[in-house]
Amino acid sequence: MSAVPIGELAEAWSEVQDRYQAGRDEAKDRIVLDCARELAADPGGESAHQWVFGLVMMLPYVGWLPGDGVPGAVLEAARAADVALKDRTCAHEGHPYEEDELEDHLFSLRDVLSASADESAEWDEGDRPLDEWLCPLNAAGFARIAMDYIEPGSADGIPARLPDDTRRDIDSLSAILHGYPRPGTDVDLEISCVGNDLGRATDPDDRAGLVIATTAVSWYALSDIPCAHEAHPGLPSSGPDAVWVGLHLSSAAGREVYEKERQSSGWGAPLDTLLCPSFVTATARDTLTRLRKKRATL
Numbered sequence: 001m002s003a004v005p006i007g008e009l010a011e012a013w014s015e016v017q018d019r020y021q022a023g024r025d026e027a028k029d030r031i032v033l034d035c036a037r038e039l040a041a042d043p044g045g046e047s048a049h050q051w052v053f054g055l056v057m058m059l060p061y062v063g064w065l066p067g068d069g070v071p072g073a074v075l076e077a078a079r080a081a082d083v084a085l086k087d088r089t090c091a092h093e094g095h096p097y098e099e100d101e102l103e104d105h106l107f108s109l110r111d112v113l114s115a116s117a118d119e120s121a122e123w124d125e126g127d128r129p130l131d132e133w134l135c136p137l138n139a140a141g142f143a144r145i146a147m148d149y150i151e152p153g154s155a156d157g158i159p160a161r162l163p164d165d166t167r168r169d170i171d172s173l174s175a176i177l178h179g180y181p182r183p184g185t186d187v188d189l190e191i192s193c194v195g196n197d198l199g200r201a202t203d204p205d206d207r208a209g210l211v212i213a214t215t216a217v218s219w220y221a222l223s224d225i226p227c228a229h230e231a232h233p234g235l236p237s238s239g240p241d242a243v244w245v246g247l248h249l250s251s252a253a254g255r256e257v258y259e260k261e262r263q264s265s266g267w268g269a270p271l272d273t274l275l276c277p278s279f280v281t282a283t284a285r286d287t288l289t290r291l292r293k294k295r296a297t298l
């Protein structure tokens with residue numbers, strides 16, 4: 001096991017987290033791989049939570065531009081920790097990993113590691129006791145979050161999270177549809193990628209979301225047709241809002257996030273009407289017809 005104090009390791013992990021967009025870096029790769037190696041060596045040990053938290057802290061780098069073999073090493077170490085820890089028992093009614101999104105936890109984990117390494121350190125993380133953070137079941141939950149981050153759909157029993165590439169697509173396409181593409185954006189490529197994704201989609205529900213997103217970027221109006229539903233509510237008239245809806249609906253995790261947001265805010269159409277085959281077919285046909293008519297001009 002590592003002889004480096006956890007406080008120093010946490011500082012190194014924080015540096016990787018803070019500078020993850022600086023590009024591929026062999027030094028960062030070594031830090032991530034060392035952490036994964038320590039966890040894989042003893043995935044059920046007393047220090048397992050520290051290595052799990054370290055890997056979670058560095059996920060932004062792992063998902064950005066890591067060296068070859070880095071994501072795979074993190075995935076396998078996290079999977080081993082989940083297997084070793086998930087069947088432990090505890091008296092807690094819940095654990096921190098079950099709440100909020102990953103981004104909300106990234107900085108909290110720094111404080112958790114500091115407090116776990118220094119008994120004299122003050123602890124102030126809302127109403128969550130430190131022992132809930134350090135619980136093996138919480139470590140297992142964060143290990144599953146790491147698994148799902150690297151390989152979406154590879155873990156269950158964790159909060160749904162919109163994949164990073166979908167978040168980036170929403171931001172980029174929204175900027176385009178607002179009329180202010182980000183510097184360096186290839187507008188034609190960004191828009192055509194939505195259609196390409198639709199052409200490759202095999203899951204009917206994923207396809208439904210991509211049809212909506214494709215319609216949004218095509219700048220054309222949508223229409224409803226009769227089906228078992230009494231009516232289909234109109235999609236957002238704003239292109240960016242329609243892209244947001246469509247790309248959320250294009251994955252199982254995104255649909256879960258969409259429905260949670262809709263129930264909490266009251267904004268948005270019911271999920272079953274958006275996924276209705278009649279509605280999706282009519283939307284796709286309408287968009288295709290309009291695009292064909294304007295193809296020469298476009």
